[in-house]
Amino acid sequence: MYEIRLHSRGGQGGVTAAKLMAVASFRDGKYATAAPFYGAERRGAPIVSFIRIDDKPIKIYSQIHNPDLVVVLDSSIIDLVNVFEGLKPDGSVLINAPEIPKKAEGYHVRHVDLTGIALKTNLVVAGSPILNTPVIGALAKMGLFSRESAVAAIQETFSDERNMKAALMAYEELV
Amino acid sequence: MSGTSASEYICKCTSACAGCSSSLILRHVLKAAGPDTVLVVPACCTSVLQGVWPNTSFNIPVYNVAFAAAAAVASGMAAAFESLGRNTNVIAYAGDGGTVDIGIQALSGALERETNFLYICYDNEAYGNTGMQRSGSTPLGARTTTTPGGKIHVKKDLDRIIAAHHLPYMATACSAYPQDLVKKVQKALSIKGPKFMHILAPCPPGWRYDASQTIEVGKMAVKTGIWAMYEREYDTLTLNGPTKAAMIKPAPLQDYLKMQGRFSSMTEEKIKIIRGEIERNLRLLKAEAEATC
Amino acid sequence: MLTLSTGNNAVAAAVRQANPAVVAAYPITPQTEIVEQIANYVTNGSLKSKYIPVESEHSAMAACIGASITGVRTFTATSSHGLLYMHEMVNWAAGARLPIVMANVNRALGPGWNVWAEHTDALQARDTGWLQVYVSTVQEAYDATLMAFRIAEDRRVYLPVMVNLDGFSLSHISQQLEESTVGDFIPPLVLDHKISTDSPAGYGCMTSSADYFRIRYDIERSMRDSVQVIKETEEAFAQTFGRKYSWTEEYRCEDAEILILSMGTLGKEAEVAVDILRNEGVKAGSMRVRWIRPFPELNLGDRELVVIDRNYSFGFGGILASSIRAKTGKVCYNVIAGLGGQEVTYNDIAGFVKTRRIGEEFWFGVDA
Numbered sequence: 075m076y077e078i079r080l081h082s083r084g085g086q087g088g089v090t091a092a093k094l095m096a097v098a099s100f101r102d103g104k105y106a107t108a109a110p111f112y113g114a115e116r117r118g119a120p121i122v123s124f125i126r127i128d129d130k131p132i133k134i135y136s137q138i139h140n141p142d143l144v145v146v147l148d149s150s151i152i153d154l155v156n157v158f159e160g161l162k163p164d165g166s167v168l169i170n171a172p173e174i175p176k177k178a179e180g181y182h183v184r185h186v187d188l189t190g191i192a193l194k195t196n197l198v199v200a201g202s203p204i205l206n207t208p209v210i211g212a213l214a215k216m217g218l219f220s221r222e223s224a225v226a227a228i229q230e231t232f233s234d235e236r237n238m239k240a241a242l243m244a245y246e247e248l249v
Numbered sequence: 250m251s252g253t254s255a256s257e258y259i260c261k262c263t264s265a266c267a268g269c270s271s272s273l274i275l276r277h278v279l280k281a282a283g284p285d286t287v288l289v290v291p292a293c294c295t296s297v298l299q300g301v302w303p304n305t306s307f308n309i310p311v312y313n314v315a316f317a318a319a320a321a322v323a324s325g326m327a328a329a330f331e332s333l334g335r336n337t338n339v340i341a342y343a344g345d346g347g348t349v350d351i352g353i354q355a356l357s358g359a360l361e362r363e364t365n366f367l368y369i370c371y372d373n374e375a376y377g378n379t380g381m382q383r384s385g386s387t388p389l390g391a392r393t394t395t396t397p398g399g400k401i402h403v404k405k406d407l408d409r410i411i412a413a414h415h416l417p418y419m420a421t422a423c424s425a426y427p428q429d430l431v432k433k434v435q436k437a438l439s440i441k442g443p444k445f446m447h448i449l450a451p452c453p454p455g456w457r458y459d460a461s462q463t464i465e466v467g468k469m470a471v472k473t474g475i476w477a478m479y480e481r482e483y484d485t486l487t488l489n490g491p492t493k494a495a496m497i498k499p500a501p502l503q504d505y506l507k508m509q510g511r512f513s514s515m516t517e518e519k520i521k522i523i524r525g526e527i528e529r530n531l532r533l534l535k536a537e538a539e540a541t542c
Numbered sequence: 543m544l545t546l547s548t549g550n551n552a553v554a555a556a557v558r559q560a561n562p563a564v565v566a567a568y569p570i571t572p573q574t575e576i577v578e579q580i581a582n583y584v585t586n587g588s589l590k591s592k593y594i595p596v597e598s599e600h601s602a603m604a605a606c607i608g609a610s611i612t613g614v615r616t617f618t619a620t621s622s623h624g625l626l627y628m629h630e631m632v633n634w635a636a637g638a639r640l641p642i643v644m645a646n647v648n649r650a651l652g653p654g655w656n657v658w659a660e661h662t663d664a665l666q667a668r669d670t671g672w673l674q675v676y677v678s679t680v681q682e683a684y685d686a687t688l689m690a691f692r693i694a695e696d697r698r699v700y701l702p703v704m705v706n707l708d709g710f711s712l713s714h715i716s717q718q719l720e721e722s723t724v725g726d727f728i729p730p731l732v733l734d735h736k737i738s739t740d741s742p743a744g745y746g747c748m749t750s751s752a753d754y755f756r757i758r759y760d761i762e763r764s765m766r767d768s769v770q771v772i773k774e775t776e777e778a779f780a781q782t783f784g785r786k787y788s789w790t791e792e793y794r795c796e797d798a799e800i801l802i803l804s805m806g807t808l809g810k811e812a813e814v815a816v817d818i819l820r821n822e823g824v825k826a827g828s829m830r831v832r833w834i835r836p837f838p839e840l841n842l843g844d845r846e847l848v849v850i851d852r853n854y855s856f857g858f859g860g861i862l863a864s865s866i867r868a869k870t871g872k873v874c875y876n877v878i879a880g881l882g883g884q885e886v887t888y889n890d891i892a893g894f895v896k897t898r899r900i901g902e903e904f905w906f907g908v909d910a
Contacts, residue, residue: 109716136885296655351597
């Protein structure tokens, strides 16, 4: 079983990102669950989502304490929350950032400027850059699921082409 | 702001959304009421923005209660304070859901029994706490999560229902006019008996506008006449300045509607009905005001 | 058709399949997505129900009662305080012998306000005459909702059915869902006692002490008859859709020496604990109890019992454990865990088994 903890702020689409990850895994023929962890739900508050992927049905409902992968959709969260807590020794991190933030040094970090990509592709709604579809591109590049399944997941959820564009850009630009 | 207490009763650490009218309203309500105040708060956004046990961000006693019960709990509390010889302000502070829908039975009863308390309904025109489902106070045509195609019924006329209880004081207000709000709360609390205030509370996530626009949206509501500001003392109606201005030269309704994503599926027919409602309401208010002069 | 769905959306999808004529509901966290999804279906025309956005839960059940007695299929959903607020009418629905189906998203009771999973809300309604089932996966939420209509509407039953799913732990998580088309699995509702202007009758009028008890006995008689109906329905479901359900879900119980009994999602987490225990040589098995009313015959055998109660009856004890004791005489190690969404992991559950003291009650997080 592969366990992912996704950190975002309320209103950034973190919950949808978790679902997309589950759908993409699902399209790869795996079992997957996506569980948002709800605290105070207001816009802007840091929230966490848990995603589990396995070859057999997943029976665990409790929180992920030792993730294999930590995804940070908003790098400012790193200053508020210890996003690396419990990360497995060989675990990886994916951060939405143009450069690796100082606090992330020492971990296996991949990064991609999802915000920049969203702005470049004009994937912006009500003033906020959309990060949940581009991150799927980056995760596909990391091998979490196949590129085909990532494409399928995005297509079956969103009709606007900019989502696919941004995801493909993130796939290419992942560092 | 001149004329108001410098003391703050809400700390800067609430869990309110950016641009939240309710926290703004409450900040001024408490400044007007002072520390000898107890808030009775049913399930609503305010239940959440206080924060999580063991902390609270409010510096006055807050009694959180079940959704339907605010006015009834306040009735009991008011009677008890009276028996203790205390003058503590009892203020029920509820959203539109807990007032217009599930809370209306208790409210009507409390008013009919002339309970000595102030009931404030902050109206963000939907069930905000649970994610913006429609309430009886949602306007015609507004999209909510349970009216995805736009509400098909008109906004319940809460103020005339309250007026039918012949209170010593009731008022409407708006988060965009804090000085007016403070004066009204002070006036209300100086009177013994049942008092009611209905305060428009524009809500960024619910009404779908940028959080920085809360004041502009509130002002536009008053300028278009869709939200009227006035006071009633028993049967005497006094219109407030901004509404008198709106009666003479109302801003176009479209200017208000276009600011908010929740009105994106408005039909011409619904807009016509709302215009008719605004016109009717202002006409009736004007006649009532003139009759009482 | 295989999709990814949340527990709440699965319930809404099943309701769309069942096509009730009237849905009356009031939003409450964590049930809101059920109501919202149904509103979406009605708005986009994929569900032809009349959706009444009532002003309170008491009115939600009252409206369902008014609709149901005309002989049409009805549905509502609630949680926690909403269920408590409609309690009078919940009793009324069963007494009026109405086949209403309600999804209850299990949530803790205030004060303090807590929106996370706990079973006390529905268990407080265990005396009302409603049938109650507790589900543990998104698929089961869908399937149980479909079956609920067929069971409730069976002439031998004519009692309302409550489908329970854990707040947030199941309602909001996404798992795979096979949205089976119901076809004619749920026959059209024929309500023998429906209102008829051709043969007018008074409903629920004054009833003397000489007669009232007969009506109550009648409810119990149907509750007992529902045992057969539930069995038949679950078997027919397995035949039609290939997914098997029963009174309990048993995992590695055949040669188990210790049974872990629980309800809802804890029952799946317990299966992971069982695997861990088995690897350590502890012969544990998990028995997830699905039906609480009618209370089933449990295949407990001679095994030691660890019962996890995600609920409590003050001054008495964990409700599942005390029900088991009442029905079978068997004493257990009663763990009170998961209240208000308290986190309970498979490691915790394995720990309960390893440190069990039969006959004692253990409040997880409080007791040592």
